[in-house]
Amino acid sequence: MGTSYSGSSSEVNTLNAFIKLMRASESINMRLNRHLSDVNLTVSQFGTLEVLHHLGPLNQRSIGEKLLKSGGNITMVIDNLEKQGYVVRKKDPSDRRAVLIHLTKKGETFIGKFFPKHLDRIKEEFSVLSEEEKKTLADICKKLGLKN
Amino acid sequence: MGTSYSGSSSEVNTLNAFIKLMRASESINMRLNRHLSDVNLTVSQFGTLEVLHHLGPLNQRSIGEKLLKSGGNITMVIDNLEKQGYVVRKKDPSDRRAVLIHLTKKGETFIGKFFPKHLDRIKEEFSVLSEEEKKTLADICKKLGLKN
DNA sequence: AGAATACAATTAAATGTTAAATTAACATAA
DNA sequence: TTATGTTAATTTAACATTTAATTGTATTCT
Numbered sequence: 001m002g003t004s005y006s007g008s009s010s011e012v013n014t015l016n017a018f019i020k021l022m023r024a025s026e027s028i029n030m031r032l033n034r035h036l037s038d039v040n041l042t043v044s045q046f047g048t049l050e051v052l053h054h055l056g057p058l059n060q061r062s063i064g065e066k067l068l069k070s071g072g073n074i075t076m077v078i079d080n081l082e083k084q085g086y087v088v089r090k091k092d093p094s095d096r097r098a099v100l101i102h103l104t105k106k107g108e109t110f111i112g113k114f115f116p117k118h119l120d121r122i123k124e125e126f127s128v129l130s131e132e133e134k135k136t137l138a139d140i141c142k143k144l145g146l147k148n
Numbered sequence: 149m150g151t152s153y154s155g156s157s158s159e160v161n162t163l164n165a166f167i168k169l170m171r172a173s174e175s176i177n178m179r180l181n182r183h184l185s186d187v188n189l190t191v192s193q194f195g196t197l198e199v200l201h202h203l204g205p206l207n208q209r210s211i212g213e214k215l216l217k218s219g220g221n222i223t224m225v226i227d228n229l230e231k232q233g234y235v236v237r238k239k240d241p242s243d244r245r246a247v248l249i250h251l252t253k254k255g256e257t258f259i260g261k262f263f264p265k266h267l268d269r270i271k272e273e274f275s276v277l278s279e280e281e282k283k284t285l286a287d288i289c290k291k292l293g294l295k296n
Numbered sequence: 297a298g299a300a301t302a303c304a305a306t307t308a309a310a311t312g313t314t315a316a317a318t319t320a321a322c323a324t325a326a
Numbered sequence: 327t328t329a330t331g332t333t334a335a336t337t338t339a340a341c342a343t344t345t346a347a348t349t350g351t352a353t354t355c356t
Contacts, residue, residue, distance in 0.1 A: 017286045042341085070345075126166065133291075134162055134164070145175050207335090220336075245333065298355100305350090315338100325330085326328090
């Protein structure tokens, strides 16, 4: 455990699982995110490009929901993606309150190339696990994530 | 999977494991962090109090290493903890470049009460898993985290 | 229709975060 | 001792993030 904490064996199991889970996700994220800064993208910017790539044009509210970010933040993320020429804001004809965010040609080309590389890096990260272990990990994590 | 991506069964296993792992850690973190904002503490502030509680006075560099945060950031974290009266800066007699961060009485009392509650919340989160599953999760995550 | 309510996006203020530059102090080697 | 290099902390600038307030538009209810 690293600390001097000592509890029942169940407590030890729990804390150990917690620490290892957090460390694994943190270190994988950190390694993946390094490649994002190489192309001058923040995590939120990448997430936005990815979700637009897979789902097509969305309004900012929807993007915020998918990325678990606040509306105020999405405004700035889109501002910065727009400055880089990756997306454009277009008025939603069916709801004049809303703005639909579209990938530009440049944005589509970029994410179309970058995303497969991202997937390869994820595969590389998980190459230390057997197929059986991947399934088990998914099952266990699913239980943890559900617990509202 | 939720997306239209289709690949080999190994690819599907990998991406599913990745997504579930990230979702589990994010949602657990989010639920735990809610309780931090209840007591007006950021994650870094809590991490600092926790590490001081368990390891005793440390200089800022050490704290930054444990928390994986930059030096500039630690300066501000300590500033804000100091404002709230939880810690004090004391000159390190053996190295005049360094400052040792000490918990105050107030800080010690606070973290001494808060930390056990935090542990309880973690136990609660993991109560959906059997002891066997916790061990398995820890083992698998350990492999993922190691892969520098 | 008119009033009240809800919603999308923006803005502003407060805080967190990092990276880079700066300052002060330590360590080492000639 | 002096020069060189390293380390600890701070400061600054740029950006991220959240919350709350604001504006404009939709929706709902009577």
